[in-house]
Amino acid sequence: MTDLVIDLNADLGEGYGRWVLTDDDALLSVVTSANVACGFHAGDPGIMRRVCDTAAARGVRIGAQVSYRDLAGFGRRAMEVPADELADEITYQIGALEVFARAAGAQVAYVKPHGALYNRVAVDDEQAAAVAAGTRRADPALPVLCLPGSAMDRAARQAGLGVVGEAFADRAYTAAGTLVPRGTSGALIADPHEVTRQAVGLARDGVTTALTGEPVSVRARSLCLHGDSPDAVATALRVRAALEDAGVRLEAFA
Template identity: 55%
Template sequence: MPQTIDLNADLGEGVGDDDAMLTIVTSANIACGFHAGSPTLLARTCAQAHRRGVAIGAQVSYPDREGFGRRYMAMDPEDLRADIVYQIGALTALASATGARVTYVKPHGALYNTVVADEEQAAAVVAAVRSVDPGLAVMGLPRSLVLDLARDAGLPVITEAFADRGYRPDGTLVPRTEAGALLTDSAQIARRVVDLVTTGTLTAVDGSTITVDAESVCLHGDTPGAVEHAMATRAALLGAGVDLSAIARG
């Protein structure tokens, strides 16, 4: 297994401690305003990430500020494609104004989970990214449909795992409405990520061992104890001899 890993976090959402997370992660998935964030906040987050040498990704979502982007929306593919183009364009402009560059795209929340298997929405995401910049990478779950379609379209892809989320035996995430969806112990989370990076496996919610091919690990910034979880994870990885580096550098 690789001894280098990217650490990413969802930032620019107006929740959590972005300043602290930017001292820990190597990539920042910055909100684009559709589920959270204001233009001022997003510009500030881009500038802070750029100053710290943290890679910037566009965290695109359904137009769902009320539900924080965590509610499924049965969108027309053309509308979804246009919404994603709009979001990438907005964050690209804000980043450019700070001297930074958006280098990858990560769907957020319900959209992230939907494009694991929904062909229409996955295709809309890929078409949107490719129409903006075919050099942009797409970040998502291993074996997800959106990554398969992105590869077929010639886009770079980044496979991702989650430090603090429960997994089903099929490699998908346990829904937040179900037991076991979220891990809360920093030491447990840190050990789990080290095991993931060094062995390529995780323990699913039913106790089974699953294989997870991840080039990046997401450290959620909006959960209780997020900074402590992230610090413990970073320290544990470095202590295990794992290098930390962004994949999609600007």
């Protein structure tokens, strides 16, 4: 029997000052990799430090969740940023998180774009190349977590970076294998039973069903759950239990 292995990641540290969005402590007991907000769409120094400390103590891999500079819009607004400026901002965010990761006895192990940037670099070669350049400058050994076959996937490989394919348990897919835009009805999967079903299908078979009904192949090494979703912790626990029951081993990729 083939050994089925998947990484379970979540976006964490997504608060700012007194504003708290993600239950970082609880989710760090479920996931194997933590995409930590680096201050541009969410996160502040204290939050980054606390998440890194807890992740390191629990053996959870730390990833830099990089974003457009958009605190007010939570990094989900489309922005036009020159490529050289974006590359600098990616390097800056990785460096900020690396200091806290090292202080916790760990290191930044990978990079994942967030929100509008994630969607943009899936299709925009220039912006994807800027993210790859900024990542390579921070550390050429860092892999990028992204949609398989995307512009980001290609740009990272061209820059000599590692690539880890990612799938989403709680997002709907188009027939082309891309994510349904958030403004579209049904883009977010709220039913925990549906989230669990999709998670197991993606991890075990590499297949899910598009919002329009077609089968979609998504081969991924990491599976994402959004930490800011309603009942995120309960859903994450349900997904992890269902994966283990299906014979899938949870293990960080980095």
